[in-house]
Amino acid sequence: MSDACPDHAVAVRDVFGIDSDLVVPAFGERDEHVPEIDEAYRFDPDVTLALLAGFARNRRVLVQGLHGTGKSTHIEQVAARLNWPCVRVNLDGHLSRLDLVGRDAVVLRDGQQVTEFQEGILPWALQRPVALIFDEYDAGRPDVMFVIQRILERDGKLTLLDQHRVLRPHPYFRLFATANTVGLGNVNGLYHGSQRLNHAQIDRWNIVASLNYLAPEEEAAIVLARVPELAGKRGSELIAAMVRVAELTRNGFRAGDLSTLMSPRTVISWAENVGVFGDVAVAFRLSFLNKCDEAERQTVAEYFQRCFGRELAESYQQAVPA
Structure with a gap:
């Protein structure tokens, strides 16, 4: 795969249904690192064009948005339609600089134990036509973030000090990241573990795209595609009401009435659980x-009652005084 290059081009208008004349390089054959195509996925036009610019013009693209908006999936689904190999790395607090760059390890060679350098995911991907995605970018440790900062430069070279080597990126190596905040840290209490990022590093991303929740009809279509057993008029009405509840929680979050909101991922889980428990309220x-916080459950129960015309026990509970 290290010598592979895109061998044809695809028209964005034909493949993604977006009104654009952009043509993007793509691979003719899939390999094990190419994500599976999700036919039910709905593309946000602006974010899709930003990602396609990343693939076509080697732009570093950071996708920001609230949880459950499908940031990582969005990148994967663009890559899937380009047959572009794609690898995701979660920058959790346990990922170290050595995990990213590599380390010396004892291996068995011809019956003898020898010390050998084992490449980390970064040098492995850098030398291949791979789209590398850093998930939870704003949760990375400082030592890890400064390694990444170097490859965000225009030339993107990576120096392996222990090996006395300088790695040049493959012409079709691409770099993406997803974040819940744009380096601002845990300002609203939703994203514990998020770090404030060095502004010099944020400045190195060529494109920062913001992915918001889909329009209600689009979100309902995705839920229905994920839970096909709810197909039909009654099921469609049920899903539409679920999405309305989710919209109310998001509006309540924006207004400061709630500290928790319902993501599309949660709506899908809710729809699936209706089939498990046979009751939409349960x-x-x-x-x-x-x-949800106990003090907020009455408000959330009222959202449910407003959309479904059914009371929950929580509707009658008094909010706990602060």
Whole structure:
């Protein structure tokens, strides 16, 4: 795969249904690192064009948005339609600089134990036509972030000090990242573990795209595609009401009435749990309501009542005084 190059081009208008004349390089054959195509996925036009610019023009693209908007999946689904190999790395607090760059390890050669340098994911990907995605970019440790900062430069070279080597990126290596904040840290209490990022590093990203929740009809279509057993008029009405509840929680979050909001991922879980428990209220409680602060459950229960015309026990509970 290290010598592979895109061998044809695809028209964005034909493949993604976006009104653009952009033509993007693509691979003719898939390999094991190419994500599977999700036919139900809905593309945000602006974010898709930003990602396609990353693939076509080697732009470093950072996708920012609230949880559950499908940031990483969006990148993967663009890569899947280009047959572009793609690898995701989660920058959790346990990922170290050695994990990223590589380390010396004892291996067995001809019956003898020898010390040998084992490449980390970064030098491995840098030398191949791979789209590398850093998930939870704003949760990375400082020592890890400064390694990444070097490859965000225009030339993107990586120096392996222990090996006395300088790695030049493959012409079709691409770099993406996803974040819940744009380096601002845990300002609203939703994203514990998020770090404030060095502004010089944020400045090195060529494109910063913002991915918001889909329009209600688009979100309902995705839920229905994920839970096909709800197909039909009654199921469509049920899903539409679920999405309305989710919209109310998001509006409540923006207004400061709630500290928790319902993501599309949670709506899908709710719809799936309706099939498990056979009751939309029970499924709602187990999928979302129990995650909420006790002082806010009455408000959330009122959202449910407004959309479904059914009372929950939480509707009658008094909010706990602060």
